[in-house]
Amino acid sequence: MQTDMISYYGRRAREYEQVYAKEERQEDLAQARRIIGAAFDGQDVLEVACGTAYWTEAFAASARSVVACDINSEVLKIARGKDWGRNSIEFLEADAYALPGFDRQFSAAFSGFWWSHVPRSRLPSFLDRLHKNLLSGSKVVFIDNRFIEGSSTPILRTDELGDSFQRRTLADGSVHEILKNFPSESELLDAVSESASTADVLLTDYFWILSYQIK
Secondary structure (H helix, E strand, O other), X not given: OEOOHHHHHHHHHHHHHHHHHOHHHHHHHHHHHHHHHHHOOOOEEEEOOOOOOOOHHHHOOOOOEEEEEEOOHHHHHHHHOOOOOOOOEEXXXXXXXXXXXXXXXXXXXXXXXXXXXXXXXXXXXXXXXXXXXXXXXXXXXXXXEOOOOOOOOOEEEEOOOOOEEEEEEOOOOOEEEEEOOOOOHHHHHHHHOXXXXXXXXXXXXXXXXXXXXXO
């Protein structure tokens, strides 16, 4: 039975960043952090599904300001507990599918490892709501996993809507069935084609990075 995503990531909060310790992925991770660290220089960034703020750390120092959202209080507690120095960061408990009414628009947006957890049927409405919070010309960056045999958790099943699922076991021994999609490069570009003036996808061995500019 599919596990509720909020419950799963709440239980996984303390062990979440262990996924970034896989030895074979270190070169790709370093490259991704350099790219994302340079992407938002001087920008006001809206981050969706920030989790424990692993990726927020990559660009917080160069951004002018960051509002980082997640629906899960457990991961936000970890994110807020990190040393942010003088960086202008606000962590906000908010649903990625129902972002609050902000008193301003942002000049950039980022989300790490969230796209893969969005059901295909909900992706258009999620992107539409995200884009409504952005100024014309804003830069948007998503990063997520590619499926790599032998490194990725095997796909357990694919449903009639095309969503795929994995079976995951946490440190407490609990077993969970989690939605995890692996879109192709063309699927990524098609998803933003109506909203973006320019778009490109960078493929590393283990990750994809989608970057585009809002019309």
